[in-house]
Amino acid sequence: MQLFSSNFKLGILGGGQLGKMLMYDAKRYDLHTKVMDSNQEAPCAKLADEFIIGDITDYDDVVSFGNKVDIITVEIEKINTDALLFLEKKGKKVFPSARTLKVIQSKSDQKDFYRQHNLPSSRFKNYSNLDELRNNFENDNFEFPFVWKSSRFGYDGKGVKIIKNYDDLNFSFENECLIEEKISIHKELSVIVARNISGEMKCFPVVEMEFNENSNLVEYVMCPANISNDIEKRAMQIAMNTSEKFNMVGLLAVELFLTKEDKILINEVAPRPHNSGHHTIECCMTSQFDQHIRCVLDLPLGETEILIPGIMVNLVGENKVEGNVIYKNINDIFDIPGVFIHIYGKKKSRLNRKMGHITIVNRDIEKAIEIGKKIKKEIKVIS
Numbered sequence: 001m002q003l004f005s006s007n008f009k010l011g012i013l014g015g016g017q018l019g020k021m022l023m024y025d026a027k028r029y030d031l032h033t034k035v036m037d038s039n040q041e042a043p044c045a046k047l048a049d050e051f052i053i054g055d056i057t058d059y060d061d062v063v064s065f066g067n068k069v070d071i072i073t074v075e076i077e078k079i080n081t082d083a084l085l086f087l088e089k090k091g092k093k094v095f096p097s098a099r100t101l102k103v104i105q106s107k108s109d110q111k112d113f114y115r116q117h118n119l120p121s122s123r124f125k126n127y128s129n130l131d132e133l134r135n136n137f138e139n140d141n142f143e144f145p146f147v148w149k150s151s152r153f154g155y156d157g158k159g160v161k162i163i164k165n166y167d168d169l170n171f172s173f174e175n176e177c178l179i180e181e182k183i184s185i186h187k188e189l190s191v192i193v194a195r196n197i198s199g200e201m202k203c204f205p206v207v208e209m210e211f212n213e214n215s216n217l218v219e220y221v222m223c224p225a226n227i228s229n230d231i232e233k234r235a236m237q238i239a240m241n242t243s244e245k246f247n248m249v250g251l252l253a254v255e256l257f258l259t260k261e262d263k264i265l266i267n268e269v270a271p272r273p274h275n276s277g278h279h280t281i282e283c284c285m286t287s288q289f290d291q292h293i294r295c296v297l298d299l300p301l302g303e304t305e306i307l308i309p310g311i312m313v314n315l316v317g318e319n320k321v322e323g324n325v326i327y328k329n330i331n332d333i334f335d336i337p338g339v340f341i342h343i344y345g346k347k348k349s350r351l352n353r354k355m356g357h358i359t360i361v362n363r364d365i366e367k368a369i370e371i372g373k374k375i376k377k378e379i380k381v382i383s
């Protein structure tokens with residue numbers, strides 16, 4: 001297949017900020033991109049060579065989109081996997097595969113997958129609904145506190161609850177769910193591992209994530225993580241094993257818990273560019289987006305080493321009522337050395353919506369962290 005300056009079309013399902021940043025690199029290689037999203041004003045809309053309005057969860061929309069491109073990839077998990085399976089059977093290249101996406105769409109199936117493949121993860125139990133959980137969790141040897149999760153459609157901490165007593169189980173929920181033993185977390189780490197069609201693999205340096213206590217959203221990503229070489233090596237090995245077991249093509253972001261006893265457990269994975277890899281644009285030799293393109297086109301992978309340490313700060317909406325976005329005080333940080341501002345281009349801000357991010361680089365990671373935390377306090381995303 002002739003990839004460059006030809007009739008080749010890279011199809012991307014989902015038109016959010018991850019797709020937008022993927023397209024910066026696709027453009028650098030002059031690849032033709034075709035994107036589908038249901039929102040006419042999605043961040044990708046103005047950048048894609050072709051932008052199609054369609055529903056990524058709809059069988060017919062996905063099949064019709066897939067038929068018109070050479071390679072299909074995703075920037076979000078919530079895709080109709082039956083449609084992807086049909087396209088694969090017809091010989092279309094779909095990365096990640098329909099099978100991998102289907103497993104990852106369910107937290108319960110992910111946990112079963114880790115168990116089946118001997119990948120380290122917390123003890124868990126799947127239930128078909130909340131009633132079944134209430135009647136059985138004690139026999140299943142779970143004690144308070146434990147962590148409850150909705151199997152599907154949770155994101156950014158929505159669909160996760162810490163259950164401390166019986167009263168905490170007094171909510172209504174009809175669908176599949178699971179509980180996990182509550183881990184004493186020392187640090188939350190992430191490794192993004194890239195795997196191309198030929199099976200070549202490379203990890204980005206391990207990063208440390210700090211979450212906002214109220215929203216459960218990632219607030220800061222620090223590169224490199226403040227961990228020992230031994231932990232870094234073990235974390236990368238777990239990420240590579242996981243990518244291999246999934247037979248991944250593309251990026252796999254592996255979110256990990258480092259326990260107080262220095263054990264490393266997989267929390268969850270995402271088969272696409274990830275919020276914990278945005279800093280790679282400025283901090284690493286190759287960005288996660290460039291690397292994803294290399295994977296799905298079966299090109300040699302880029303070097304992942306750190307050029308300069310950094311911290312990524314998420315900019316999320318703080319306004320409770322949805323409205324036109326204002327980035328208050330953003331003009332004041334343009335003159336701080338090492339500051340890179342990314343605005344995703346979503347017109348409306350609402351509470352906890354990811355609207356942009358800022359990466360701060362510095363030879364001294366402590367200095368970068370200090371600037372990052374100061375900036376986070378000053379900039380307000382409101383309407």
Ligand code: ADP
Nearest residue numbers: 122147154155156157158160180181182183268
């Ligand atoms: P989401 O997919 O919505 O981001 P996660 O499954 O990653 O949800 O959980 C959100 C957060 O909840 C994690 O980042 C972690 O801080 C906490 N958490 C999740 N599972 C556990 C667990 N088993 N033990 C302790 N804390 C957990």
